[in-house]
Amino acid sequence: MFHSSKSRAAWGAALAAVLLTAGCGGSDDASADAADYDPDAPVTLTVGTFGTMDLDNAGLYDEYMELHPNVTIEQNNVAQSAAYYKSLQTRLAANSGLDDVQAMEIGFIADVVRNHADAFVDFAAEENADELEGNFYDWKWGQASTADGETIALGTDTGPQAMCYRKDLFEQAGLPTDRAEVAELWPTWEAYLEVAEQYMASPTKPADSAFVDSPASIFSSSVYQGDLAYNDEEGNPIPAESDGVQQAWDYASQAADEGLTANLSQFGDEWNAAFSNGAFATIACPAWMLGYINSQMGEAGAGLWDIAPLPGSDESASNWGGSFLGVPADGPNVEAAKDLVEWLTAPEQQVKMFTRAAHFPSSPQAAEDPEVVGATNEYFGNAPTGEIFGEAAANIQRTPIGPYDTQIQEAFTTALTDIASGGADPEEGWENALQAARQATGG
Amino acid sequence: MTIASGTVREAAIAAPPPAPAATSPARPRKRRQLTRNRWGYAYVAPFFLVFAAFSLYPFMYTAWVSLHETSLSNINGGTWVGLDNYRNLLQSEFFWNAARNTLTIGILATVPQLCMALGLAHLLNYKLRGRTFFRTVMLMPYATSIAAATLVFSQLFGREYGLINTMLEAVGLQAIDWEAGTVSSQVAIAVIVTWRWTGYNALIYLAAMQSIPGELYEAAEIDGASKWKQFLHVTIPSLRPTILFTIVVSTIGAVQLFGEPLLFAGNGTTSGGSSGQYQTLGLLMYQQGWSNFHIGQAATTAWAMFMIILVIVGVNAVIGRLRARADR
Numbered sequence: 001m002f003h004s005s006k007s008r009a010a011w012g013a014a015l016a017a018v019l020l021t022a023g024c025g026g027s028d029d030a031s032a033d034a035a036d037y038d039p040d041a042p043v044t045l046t047v048g049t050f051g052t053m054d055l056d057n058a059g060l061y062d063e064y065m066e067l068h069p070n071v072t073i074e075q076n077n078v079a080q081s082a083a084y085y086k087s088l089q090t091r092l093a094a095n096s097g098l099d100d101v102q103a104m105e106i107g108f109i110a111d112v113v114r115n116h117a118d119a120f121v122d123f124a125a126e127e128n129a130d131e132l133e134g135n136f137y138d139w140k141w142g143q144a145s146t147a148d149g150e151t152i153a154l155g156t157d158t159g160p161q162a163m164c165y166r167k168d169l170f171e172q173a174g175l176p177t178d179r180a181e182v183a184e185l186w187p188t189w190e191a192y193l194e195v196a197e198q199y200m201a202s203p204t205k206p207a208d209s210a211f212v213d214s215p216a217s218i219f220s221s222s223v224y225q226g227d228l229a230y231n232d233e234e235g236n237p238i239p240a241e242s243d244g245v246q247q248a249w250d251y252a253s254q255a256a257d258e259g260l261t262a263n264l265s266q267f268g269d270e271w272n273a274a275f276s277n278g279a280f281a282t283i284a285c286p287a288w289m290l291g292y293i294n295s296q297m298g299e300a301g302a303g304l305w306d307i308a309p310l311p312g313s314d315e316s317a318s319n320w321g322g323s324f325l326g327v328p329a330d331g332p333n334v335e336a337a338k339d340l341v342e343w344l345t346a347p348e349q350q351v352k353m354f355t356r357a358a359h360f361p362s363s364p365q366a367a368e369d370p371e372v373v374g375a376t377n378e379y380f381g382n383a384p385t386g387e388i389f390g391e392a393a394a395n396i397q398r399t400p401i402g403p404y405d406t407q408i409q410e411a412f413t414t415a416l417t418d419i420a421s422g423g424a425d426p427e428e429g430w431e432n433a434l435q436a437a438r439q440a441t442g443g
Numbered sequence: 444m445t446i447a448s449g450t451v452r453e454a455a456i457a458a459p460p461p462a463p464a465a466t467s468p469a470r471p472r473k474r475r476q477l478t479r480n481r482w483g484y485a486y487v488a489p490f491f492l493v494f495a496a497f498s499l500y501p502f503m504y505t506a507w508v509s510l511h512e513t514s515l516s517n518i519n520g521g522t523w524v525g526l527d528n529y530r531n532l533l534q535s536e537f538f539w540n541a542a543r544n545t546l547t548i549g550i551l552a553t554v555p556q557l558c559m560a561l562g563l564a565h566l567l568n569y570k571l572r573g574r575t576f577f578r579t580v581m582l583m584p585y586a587t588s589i590a591a592a593t594l595v596f597s598q599l600f601g602r603e604y605g606l607i608n609t610m611l612e613a614v615g616l617q618a619i620d621w622e623a624g625t626v627s628s629q630v631a632i633a634v635i636v637t638w639r640w641t642g643y644n645a646l647i648y649l650a651a652m653q654s655i656p657g658e659l660y661e662a663a664e665i666d667g668a669s670k671w672k673q674f675l676h677v678t679i680p681s682l683r684p685t686i687l688f689t690i691v692v693s694t695i696g697a698v699q700l701f702g703e704p705l706l707f708a709g710n711g712t713t714s715g716g717s718s719g720q721y722q723t724l725g726l727l728m729y730q731q732g733w734s735n736f737h738i739g740q741a742a743t744t745a746w747a748m749f750m751i752i753l754v755i756v757g758v759n760a761v762i763g764r765l766r767a768r769a770d771r
Binding site for chain 1: 512514515516517518519535536537597598601602603604620623708709710711712714717718720733734735736737
């Protein structure tokens, strides 16, 4: 009959819409009971990573799957750390869609420690907690620990810092090129800025080259050399009162104001292009920056660069970056995921990460391993990278981190860019930076 | 939307003719009308269900979130702050800066865009060889993704290695730091928007122009009006409703401008330039919610944008109505 078929179609359409709109929420698997954990049962573990963490490229997954034939590892990589973290946050809010293992960057770990510690497995409550803790620099372990001593993630790499410089540009400007001599050029940031002025005044250097890529290079590396960086001891943001911020600002704003920098915004297109164009002679180099320089310049850059210690590193070294691996507590494969994370972050694997992919260890045992200590980097004129970064890593003091470090840092580096492009003088820039930082932290 | 419009049309066909006036009491008649029209309601139901789930609910939920102080990872667990977020927003320099930029970029992008679209449509209305080709080409920018277009443009506008600066220097002019300046960066963004939307608006104008009766032009020609006079006195008045429509749509687009300024920065930062010189309201909202994780503030900004759009559309409608009344 005409009417009934028509009606069925109508209700069908309505029903389909209801199902579409209502049926999105899936059911979560119940978390496996630790007691039922069978280490040999077939399991597929997903690992959420970002950027170039290189766990896959260094062959660690393959190695683990060979050791444990029942385990299959799938990596979900997001290119941008910030985008990765946004999706991690929404998944934490919804408590669904999380991978078995989630990587976290240092800029975001404090937020997770503070607000989502319960969502992650506490490694400090494991039976082998003491052994695990002994695997890491105390500041690295501390960064992933709550005030109550829960530890929600284990460290992968760190970013102890040095200063990379272009030997060819130094030579043209009449500066020494030997790394020991260069190290003596800048024991302090004041000395570094003097060398910068000398370089800029040189008539023989390439006309369109500046001494350093950006004021951010100076700021982001020296801010962690003070007793405090962006936060007080409790992890509350206090950028206006911190000695680290004040000092870093003085150095960086002077460089920006006097035009000693190429004023490129880091990780932007122009910055990437500037590597190959020789637009700057120095850049602050966390260990992971070596790989970045190599990938930007390719073979053409081999042998042009060398590495000297960061200015002021005799008193205090500095760390920029580094990541952690955590295990969401409600996942279906918690036990297997814990085993994987403990293995991936163990000193032996950290050594491999350094020798195969140039990620500096967060474990002193790994950093003191002969393979690491003796490592040199051919691309950077055979610089003893293991020794340089190892010394820096051993010298790092624990500056408290907070949930808004990334945003506050961006507020300052943005204001520095404004100074360098002539939009503000250092005093105005300082006020602008503080205002932007206040907005970021919730004022 | 296609489902919805389809069902609406079918519903109109399926619906029975209006019930004849009956003498029975009002209540039963009303109910009978409802049941008689039930197929109509059933047919439009899917649209309204989808609308409720994906538009109305998020809309009300955003309003609810905007009354809380809360973070992205804890949307449901914020603390109630009433209208504090709105008060803070109105007192925030960042909001007024973004509002100003949105307005100036909006004007820079919309006015030349619609003028050019009108001119292009007029030219394409002539009998040209390869007319279809030109029309297709004009729609190409619209079919390009914002991301691809903006990335290309931000490289063109690059300070050190951008093509535009290279050309400026080649003819002896000074290179411009497009991104750093307030005016220059806003012009650059307006260029991207204009490039993308001119062809689209031109096609809308063209469609409207083709429905203008030819006799009007013939009569004008007999009266000795030049092509320009014809354009001014025949074409434009006939297009007035269409122009009003494109102005409203472009204005809404301008208030929501987001992708271009975000990608123009080139390094993923959301501050809209080193002094926020091209931070739009959309970008501010994104910064609050997804860079700083203050989702309550972001929801407040979203609602503020919605109110601004309502006001602008309302003003447009009033002006349109006054015009129409004056013409009568």
